[in-house]
Amino acid sequence: xxxxxxxxLQFSYTSAVDSEQKIVLRGxxxxxxxxxxxxxxxxxxxxxxxxxxxxxxxxxxxxxxVYVGGLNTSDESxxxxxxxxxxxxFQNPDNQIVATVVEEDVAFAPxxxxxxxxxxxxxxxxxxxxxxxxEYRNHxxxxxxxxxxxxxAIAGVLAMEPxxxxxxxxxxxxxxKGRESIVKVIRKxxxxxxxxxxxxxxxxxxxxxADRVVVMSSGEIIMDGTPREVFMDEITLRAAGxxxxxxxxxxxxxREDGMDLPxxxxxxxxxxxxxxxxxxxxx
Amino acid sequence: MLKDITLGQFFPGNTIVHRLDPRVKLLLTLxxxxxxxxxxxxxxxxxxxAVLLTCLSLSKIGPKTVLRGLxxxxxxxxxxxxxxxxxxxxxxxxxxWRFIVxxxxxxxxxxxxxxxxxxxxxxxxxLTYTTSPIALTDGLEQMLNxxxxxxxxxxxLAMMMSIALRFIPTLIEETDKIMSAQKAxxxxxxxxxxxxxxxxxxxxxxxxxxSAFRRADExxxxxxxxxxxGGEGRTRMKTLKAAWQxxxxxxxxxxxxxxxxxxxxxxxxxL
Numbered sequence: 001x002x003x004x005x006x007x008x009l010q011f012s013y014t015s016a017v018d019s020e021q022k023i024v025l026r027g028x029x030x031x032x033x034x035x036x037x038x039x040x041x042x043x044x045x046x047x048x049x050x051x052x053x054x055x056x057x058x059x060x061x062x063x064x065x066v067y068v069g070g071l072n073t074s075d076e077s078x079x080x081x082x083x084x085x086x087x088x089x090f091q092n093p094d095n096q097i098v099a100t101v102v103e104e105d106v107a108f109a110p111x112x113x114x115x116x117x118x119x120x121x122x123x124x125x126x127x128x129x130x131x132x133x134x135e136y137r138n139h140x141x142x143x144x145x146x147x148x149x150x151x152x153a154i155a156g157v158l159a160m161e162p163x164x165x166x167x168x169x170x171x172x173x174x175x176x177k178g179r180e181s182i183v184k185v186i187r188k189x190x191x192x193x194x195x196x197x198x199x200x201x202x203x204x205x206x207x208x209x210a211d212r213v214v215v216m217s218s219g220e221i222i223m224d225g226t227p228r229e230v231f232m233d234e235i236t237l238r239a240a241g242x243x244x245x246x247x248x249x250x251x252x253x254x255r256e257d258g259m260d261l262p263x264x265x266x267x268x269x270x271x272x273x274x275x276x277x278x279x280x281x282x283x
Numbered sequence: 284m285l286k287d288i289t290l291g292q293f294f295p296g297n298t299i300v301h302r303l304d305p306r307v308k309l310l311l312t313l314x315x316x317x318x319x320x321x322x323x324x325x326x327x328x329x330x331x332x333a334v335l336l337t338c339l340s341l342s343k344i345g346p347k348t349v350l351r352g353l354x355x356x357x358x359x360x361x362x363x364x365x366x367x368x369x370x371x372x373x374x375x376x377x378x379x380w381r382f383i384v385x386x387x388x389x390x391x392x393x394x395x396x397x398x399x400x401x402x403x404x405x406x407x408x409x410l411t412y413t414t415s416p417i418a419l420t421d422g423l424e425q426m427l428n429x430x431x432x433x434x435x436x437x438x439x440l441a442m443m444m445s446i447a448l449r450f451i452p453t454l455i456e457e458t459d460k461i462m463s464a465q466k467a468x469x470x471x472x473x474x475x476x477x478x479x480x481x482x483x484x485x486x487x488x489x490x491x492x493x494s495a496f497r498r499a500d501e502x503x504x505x506x507x508x509x510x511x512x513g514g515e516g517r518t519r520m521k522t523l524k525a526a527w528q529x530x531x532x533x534x535x536x537x538x539x540x541x542x543x544x545x546x547x548x549x550x551x552x553x554l
Binding site for chain 2: 084120160
């Protein structure tokens with residue numbers, strides 16, 4: 001089943017500086033399957049954030065169309081249902097939190113949707129437990145760390161019980177520890193809760209555990225495949241202004257030094273295992 | 284440094300005063316202020332003082348905190364006392380020197396005015412000491428709800444208030460950061476005359492405004508993403524429910540007003 005589908009999606013805006021027409025998305029065709037984890041990569045200005053904002057009708061297509069579970073995002077009467085189905089987590093956790101108490105903030109979306117108080121309570125408790133922030137439910141958000149705040153923001157989206165969550169560079173402002181905790185939550189959404197995950201990022205390492213990687217460059221999709229397929233093609237990646245994951249880069253340089261390693265080892269564990277096996281054979 | 288500012292001066296606790304419905308507390312504060320202005324004569328004042336002291340001891344707010352709340356208004360109180368002492372001309376003159384005349388009536392009125400002011404301030408502070416800003420906003424929103432009928436944007440006002448409360452610590456933190464950044468670039472915020480200090484604030488205010496607008500824009504997008512569409516059809520997780528304590532408190536409030544009115548007619552000579 002298709003969760004999100006874009007059909008020849010086009011978007012452009014008029015620059016305020018030189019009043020020139022800037023094209024951001026040049027006729028994008030993309031289908032995201034339900035229950036999958038898709039990473040969208042691209043350097044600044046590749047159009048990846050603009051694409052994400054089309055998924056829950058924050059931006060509307062200027063050409064072509066976007067469908068969420070078959071619903072056209074241009075239909076204004078469907079807007080609440082579309083936003084309930086596709087939750088969005090942004091870069092800066094501070095600018096997503098509305099309330100002065102964690103649980104009040106998580107309750108914000110179900111309150112907007114008009115659920116009865118007992119149902120809101122149940123959703124809030126469940127969402128907070130899913131991101132591991134239940135013990136902090138009565139805390140003030142501004143006293144939490146960046147990673148904790150971002151987890152509260154994720155809980156705020158999960159309280160809508162969405163089918164899909166779009167993450168727009170959720171770790172860009174976090175320290176390594178906070179980043180790790182967010183990546184863990186993202187994996188849990190996909191593996192345990194069956195939520196479709198779209199992760200917009202420029203951290204290659206976060207894309208490694210995705211089911212599918214889509215690479216964007218100047219408003220077009222230039223690569224689309226499994227992480228293995230995409231990261232093995234170093235030349236195209238570099239041309240798009242992207243780096244390869246640290247593990248792949250390590251394997252590349254070890255191969256240049258004559259070590260026999262498979263290019264397919266992507267995660268840190270796989271990479272360590274491959275090096276271990278190769279060294280054992282060498283000795 | 285700026286982080287130490289306590290907002291709304293709320294002291295968390297779990298006393299009966301803390302647990303009262305915020306709507307009831309707001310109403311009772313209005314009742315208390317009205318009673319203070321009706322009160323006349325020694326007995327009326329003694330009754331109000333007793334009411335205040337009972338509330339204070341029930342809320343377990345220490346005398347130090349109470350006195351600290353009075354500090355900013357000391358000048359106003361002193362001014363009231365001085366004006367009353369020197370300008371009220373009564374019959375019993377206690378002291379006379381050239382144009383300065385102090386009468387017994389002047390002293391008495393000054394005393395009453397000062398204690399009325401002090402009790403007024405402490406009483407209203409008690410509300411903010413024992414009610415969290417969110418509870419106050421919630422209470423205000425629900426109390427003013429009927430005004431929606433005459434098209435007053437009550438939900439929007441309450442939403443703005445709670446977002447402002449939410450962002451004050453964030454913006455204070457940001458101010459701190461910008462100040463450090465500008466100090467590192469050689470801006471002196473602490474010394475110099477009034478004009479040069481005012482000028483030093485400009486490179487602080489401008490980045491702060493730009494960032495506040497950017498934040499507002501991002502917050503609006505995030506709120507829309509979470510299905511915010513105004514107050515229509517919105518429910519609340521925690522609804523305010525008045526319990527028996529709240530009704531008892533309201534009855535007591537009505538009793539105090541009645542008592543104060545009765546006591547107006549009882550007097551002991553000049554007091």
